[in-house]
Amino acid sequence: MRIGELAEKTGLSRDTIRFYERNGLIASEPGDAQTNSYKNYPDDLVPRLVVIQQARDAGMAVAEIRVMLDALNGSCDPADAKRVALAKIAELEDSIRQAEKVIAFLKAQMA
Secondary structure, eight states: OOHHHHHHHHTOOHHHHHHHHHTTSSOOEEOSOTTSOOEEOOTTHHHHHHHHHHHHHTTOOHHHHHHHHHHHHTSSOHHHHHHHHHHHHHHHHHHHHHHHHHHHHHHHHHO
8 A cells, every 4th residue: 555545544644654664663665666656555554553653652762662563573582672661661650750749749839
């Protein structure tokens, strides 16, 4: 399928899809016609792009997502993926603790 159809199916912009491709999260193939520069995107990219966008929405960096996807595909050491996931969890738990401190401080100021 072409990028417009992929964008429509995923709800992502063409620019976002191109960004993910430039960063190695997805891949396309050259189109059939030699007279244009269209690319073909496989149908199985739709669920992959949904996972990528969910990870981005959750605050994961592109590099973290790449390691996660590589681990899911079996193309990297699962221990590396686990390490990235655990580091992200620790980072998020730290952010939660910081936010809780700010909330407590603000509540104390209002009392």
